[in-house]
Amino acid sequence: MSDAILKDAPGEGRLAHAPASHPPVARKRVGVVLANLGTPDATDYWSMRRYLNEFLSDQRVVDYARWKWQPLLQTIILTKRPFSSGKAYRSIWNTERDESPLLTITRAQTEKLAARLKALYGDAVEVDFCMRYGNPSTISVLEQMQARGCERIVFFPLYPQYGSPTTATANDQAFRALMTMKWQPAIRTVPAYFEHPSYLRALANSVEEAYRDLATRPSKLVASYHGVPERYLLEGDPYHCHCQKTTRLLRETLGFDEEEIDTAFQSKFGPEKWVGPATVEHVAELARQGHKHIAVISPAFASDCVETLEEIEEEIRESFLHAGGETFSYIPCLNDRDDHVHALVEVLENELAGWLSTSR
Structure with a gap:
């Protein structure tokens, strides 16, 4: 975070040592990405099928040999299960926003967390969220973070207890995103926090x-x-x-x-x-x-x-x-309760140490 930047426009600037002709660059920040399980885009058959196919094709979730599992998944399970899963989602769907409750809640958690971290670190931190399955995808969010100047990212799977079908697969997807980038940001993953x-x-x-x-x-x-x-x-x-x-x-x-x-x-x-x-x-x-x-x-x-x-x-x-x-x-789950957000902030303060210092 040592390169001085002369401010030009919100979020952009010129490197202090660069010539005047140098194009604007994003101001350096540390990114925080909350990662949740995922959500279908809608409850119709094809939306559910796309979501379930991504979810159930993940070998962290179902680790049977692909030659055994995929024929069963594609010909039997994904023919029937989108109907029952769609019915389950329709019974809880946030009709006002036309999205799943998980998406609504994760957004609210992110907004509260961003406000708390801004109070601690100012504009040096950027906060967003992604889904392991569905949208917003992990890859799209990490690419957006990098474009906004986040050369360092704390990736936070929202699972208090470590599990290979949850924490590990979320991290896997973040690492897959790094594999596609010419300029990889430095990344830290947040460990299990069930004892916090x-x-x-x-x-x-x-x-x-x-x-x-x-x-x-x-x-x-x-x-x-x-x-x-x-x-x-x-x-x-x-x-x-x-x-x-x-x-x-x-x-x-x-x-x-x-x-x-x-x-x-x-x-x-x-x-x-x-x-x-x-x-x-x-x-x-x-x-x-x-x-x-x-x-x-x-x-x-x-x-x-x-x-x-x-x-x-x-x-x-x-x-x-x-x-x-x-x-x-x-x-109910802890969702966006203030004491839950406080706990997430305390976990993140530990993981951000050495990259950022608080204003308090």
Whole structure:
């Protein structure tokens, strides 16, 4: 960040040592890119098919041999699944903006984060967001960042717990973008932050606030995480361990007894054995055991999405009530809560150290 720039126009200038004929250059900044999972552009069959094809063709998500998986995906799964997935998305779609809730929320998170970082670093930082699947694409956002003068970029996958189908594939896509650039920006990736005290405090705050508004205190809080095949754990992916530790740290932050909170996993896909217990089955068993009032939180998601707004709020809720439960309370993801944004800022301050210094 040492080259002096004489300001010409907003965002542009001339290098102090360059001749007057030198074309304007973008002022040097550090970029921060939030990376979320992804979203279809619409809920119709072809939009869903394009999105699902990109998602399910990612070998971080489904790591079967391509010669086995692709014929099955293209001829059977992508013939049927766009209809059911489109129906699920339509039930939660933000019709006012004509976009998925995940896109709406990620934009709001980015805007709040940009304001907080601007207060700390001024115009030296540029903030944007991308999606691993769908739009805005990772490659397009990183190229835009570079064009705006970001020679250094902090790439922030919005996954508190590290997982190869989430954190790793987001980073993979960022590195693929670098492979296409003649002049690569320097890049840092943000590690898992599930142990960060401010993240845990924000999670605990969301539970405490939800419990205060309920007429009857839940006898069980279920922390539901997106599942992965058990094989991933055996092959060295730390995701399952990170989830278990998140639940324990959340329990300690809340001051709950061990029997007040459980860990479960949702969104099973395919014939393999997955880590468990499965949330949809676990909540039904809790109802049969006499737990009539439960709450569910989803600590693995930074933003509400189809897995929370449709799967938890509809399928998992129905499973609990059908088994005899009476009150099912879903506690929303942290989304753009101020305490969540504060936690993200604290994580980023650590990763920006050495590149930028705060104004405070």
